[in-house]
Amino acid sequence: MSLDKATVAKIAHLARIKVPDDELDHLAGELSQILTFVEQLGEVDTQDVPPMTSVAAQTLRRRKDEVTDGGYRDAVLSNGPETAEGFYVVPKVVE
Amino acid sequence: MTGLTHLTMAAALDGLAKKEFTAVELTEAHVKAVETIRPLNAFITETPEQALAMAKASDARRAKGEAGPMEGLPIAVKDLFCTKGVLTTAASHILDGFKPEYESTVTSNLWRDGAVMLGKVNLDEFAMGSANITSHHGNVISPWSPGEVGNWSRQIVPGGSSGGSAAAVAARAALGATGTDTGGSIRQPAAFTGIVGIKPTYGRCSRWGVVAFASSLDQAGPMTRTVEDAAIMLRSMCGFDPKDSTSVDMAVPDFRAALTGDIRGLKVGIPKEYRVEGMPAEIAAIWDQGIEWLKQAGAEPVEISLPHTKYALATYYIVAPAEASSNLARYDGLRYGLRVEGASLKDMYENTRGAGFGKEVRRRILIGTYVLSAGYYDAYYNKARQVRTRIKWDFDEAFKQCDVILTPTAPSTAFAIGEKMDDPIQMYLNDVFTVPASLAGLPGMSVPAGVGSDGLPLGLQLLGRPFDEETVLRVGQVIEKAAAVTATPPFMA
DSSP states (O other), X not given: OOOOHHHHHHHHHHTTOOOOHHHHHHHHHHHHHHHHXXXXXXXXXXXXXXXXXXXXXXXXXXXXXXXXXXXXHHHHHTTOSSEETTEEOOOOOOO | OGGGGGSOHHHHHHHHHTTSSOHHHHHHHHHHHHHHTGGGOOEEEEOHXXXXXXXXXXXXXXXXXXXXXXXXXXXEEETTBOBTTBOOOTTOGGGTTXXXXXXXXXXXXXXXXXXXXXXXXXXXXXXXXXXXXOOTTOOOOOTTOOEETTEESSOBOOOSSSHHHHHHHHTTSOSEEEEEESSSTTHHHHHHHTOEEEEOOTTSSXXXXXXXXXXXXXXXXXXXXXXXXXXXXXXXXXOOOTTSTTOOOOOXXXXXXXXXXXXXXXXXXXXXXXXXXXXXXXXXXHHHHHHHHHHHTTOEEEEEOOTTGGGHHHHHHHHHHHHHHHHGGGOOSSSSSOOOOOSXXXXXHHHHHHHHSOHHHHHHHHHHHHHTSTTTXXXXXXXXXXXXXXXXXXXXXXXXXXXXXXXXXXXXXOOBTTTTOSOHHHHHGGGTTTHHHHHHTOOEEEEEEEEOTTSOEEEEEEEESTTOHHHHHHHHHHHHHHHOOOOOOSOOO
């Protein structure tokens, strides 16, 4: 599989990572190389093989739906780069 | 008292119990050692004041007769574990200034048992790498590098991602260090620096409070200078944690008690697929030597087959980036760390993540995003998860014929910074022997087994059945004793 520049730009946008234009060609080359490498999996017969979801052979534990902890607003916000009056501050999203 | 930094954990516990020295003295010696090894760039954050306060509290507990299993032992913490109030970076620019408001379960367990924190050690950014050359905080240099300190003739890598942990322990600046292993990040650096590193069974150590890379693979473990020390530290790190949904509710054995030295009649699997084409002669030789040592101790080698071994790396390089791309979506410039402003919310996201992630992390997020995207999900991600099942089945079959598996840890000794850098696939091949067990969730350990012709350490890897760390440790100690490696790094504190 060979990725072109436009596809890499699209993936980068989906991943919300700004990639400078002059790096797209090089990145497309690297990503294509990795995708070519992983394509060898096509050789493996996986007919009727269940996809692995977890190596731990266990079902997820259930717990009671109840509040056991909380009230840490300031602690939660303490690492925010920009906060005000108990909220995270984001760029304007509505016109 | 520089001799204190060269003790094993077991000997240090003895010395503390016999009042030959105090935890404060032991810690002071290590704080000094941490300063001495600064040219290696192993630490991102040193915490000497906290270390001395913890040591003082440890001495007080011991005086009251309340000594824990790791009472007074100074250790380093990989900077991927959240430590309350102490900078936690994951070696990424995007976590600039992040001081967690909580403590990871694994480090909490260690402090509960009396360990003392010397500081936070360097790693590959978000644990993505095999040479500790992707850290925002600079490369870590192996203490095995030849030449004058700071002016080395070759700058040898310590391996990765737990490169700072490995360098600090090998250079005698910490009695042990926490590591994390997603595809080999404990075992490969342990092999590269001549120390012991064990990744327990997936589910043994809580992932809570450990910065996530690939959640179905990530597992913490200890890095120490002896197998016995690994047993001591592993016991403290493990344990059921309701805060991690994949934590396994099982009693933690006294791993040290498993070190009986008796492996008579044990069947040791030798996977034929691991004799890869182009394996350096000295790697093949040390592997054969390991088989011989175990035979002499009364174990029986049996050839086994793990037919899907050659597909493990490709599987890993779909599964791990897929999970990483999802896990790392949380770095949004809003909740912690770096923020680079933009005209809109979307611009702010893109600017922050563009500036905050290094090249390897970016590469993996993009691969992960691609293999999870509409139209490719089945062809890549689901296919990889199916092959992963087959890899797990291979091990299930193999363990019907053997009790433990012996392989080399890495396909070569450590290389120098600048080598293998251009081609990501070449770099990924470092993990060819460690990745399969990660995909299958099995316990795996690297033990020092010798020194290569370049003077650098060689390690052997032992893999066990799920939750059978005890056999892995027991066999590992037999190899450790038979190998009796006396070589030490040219640069030590």
